[in-house]
Amino acid sequence: MSLKRSSFSFFFLLFSFFSLSSHVSSQACQKTCGQIPIKYPLGTGAGCGDPRFTRYITCDPDQQTLTLTTHTGCYPITSVDYAKQEIYVTDPSMSTCACTRPSHGFGLDWDAPFSFHDDTVFTLLDCSVDESPVFTPLSNGSGRVSLCDRQSSSICTFLYSNCRAISLINLQVSTCCVYVPLDLGPSFEMDLKKLQCSSYSGFYNLGPGQESHPENWNYGIALKYKFNVFDEYPGVCGGCERSNGACGFNTQTSSFVCNCPGGINTTSDCFFLYNSASILVPWLSREWVVYPLSWIVVWMVMSLR
Template sequence: MSFKPSSFSSSSFFFLLFLFFFFASHVSSQACQKTCGQIPIKYPLGTGSGCGDPRFTRYIKCDPDQQTLTLTTHTGCYPITSVDYAKQVIYVTDPSMSTCACTRPSRGFGLDWDAPFSFHDDTVFTLLDCSVDESPVFTPLSNGTGRVSLCDRQSSSICTFLYSNCRAISLINLQVSTCCVYVPLDLGPSFEMDLRKLRCSSYSGFYNLGPGQEPHPENWNYGIALKYKFNVFDEYPVVCGGCERSNGACGYNTQTSSFVCNCPGGINTTSDCFFLYNSASILLPWFSREWVMYPLSWVVIWTVMSLPQRS
């Protein structure tokens, strides 16, 4: 019995080994992540500097340790519970917001004036425990005979249901007259809800009550719905679509803010990531493109090919 060296030379083996590490690194890692916890990340959102749209990076971040997506404004840091990319709506929660589960004192909620967000029409704010004598939402009449409410009178039933059917709030025994439905339009151009100035102790925010759920505040969707736009014309960038279809993440050059496509392995291009797979097909035409996504399979093949052949 004898062995003879394989025709598969050591130089060929190291060449293929180089290709393995090259493509493995490109497939296994990516600077801009596609998810943050359970939330998918798509343009214009990003997971850090250089990812997504630069206008959003200042306000939305992903905590790499906790894997939580958060919105930061001048009034605080708020967890993002979900994102509806089709409707371009971001849903956030405020830990200091009062709900049927718990009532808390709060400072309020505000958006930065230059933030690329606005309150969605479905968002409703209800000011709780407001001072009837001091709150500016109850404006005194010029003749001094009483006060007129600046609240949304057509939605006064919401106050009734909160104060009577919401256990955490009903236990405080507040008068319904101290409640005020305050729609986002009333916040003014600064999008500021300062409860100290409004002389209210807390607030509740919700959206999408659902059909037949108005009398059941325990089933309301508590939180704040924020609308965003891609740009002035609200058009999704065509180049970004091609990037995401090629398994890339839309990002930007941190120096020039110009578009880049972040590909697996952290490589940035100005178009898309299809070149990675096209290059693999040229270098290794006997492999299908799917093999590029499973580089560990190559190790077995290369190992067998590099072994001495028995004769």
């Protein structure tokens, strides 16, 4: 009876192993989204990357586009610099030298794992001098003073004088406000309706010798991120990626898993795929776990007793 029971268990394991590919193929994490490489902490779906980023960054499986979603809208991600921990996004409603558009503004969720990069500069366009809070009345009632960043006022001048699309709206230089993200307050909110401004422009990394050529500026928004509170790259994730795996997490417990080719999840790395002395078996949690083949042999021998 013990031999029959052991044989049944062995064939069940073999059946589970060979039927695994059809069971987990849809759970594989992608290594790219369109032309953008995907590495930790970003992911392409549930269980991929860092769970803090999953709700904000997604990959459209059909269009293969990487998108940042906040409470103000959805924004295409143009590139990611993993070495510098920077993400670059565009806003389709943003005004540039090519076209001016009305916009609602841009904001980050207060609990999002991102912040504005110091190189990101915003300009408010077409703000009401009489009603916009960026112009505060003087205490003596003799007029209003602008809260614009005066050190960057030359940026406004270049936009109005060298940017045909923006110059066509006939704005005064005084109606443009340039500021750093810190001035947006703790919620990082840019509500153009509240600010009484019709549009905005954002850019980063003007480039050497390009300050007076706004048509060549990098329009968009640069964000930076941290891996965790101490900004330390998880060592277990490094081992996973070196073994051609993708760092992910258990969707129920948020604990780390390494997603290997074929959609197989392990708690360490994918080197077992290159080691024939391993086998994959189902566990009580309805997940698949890799065990050394020697363990399986020991288990079968014990079952004979």
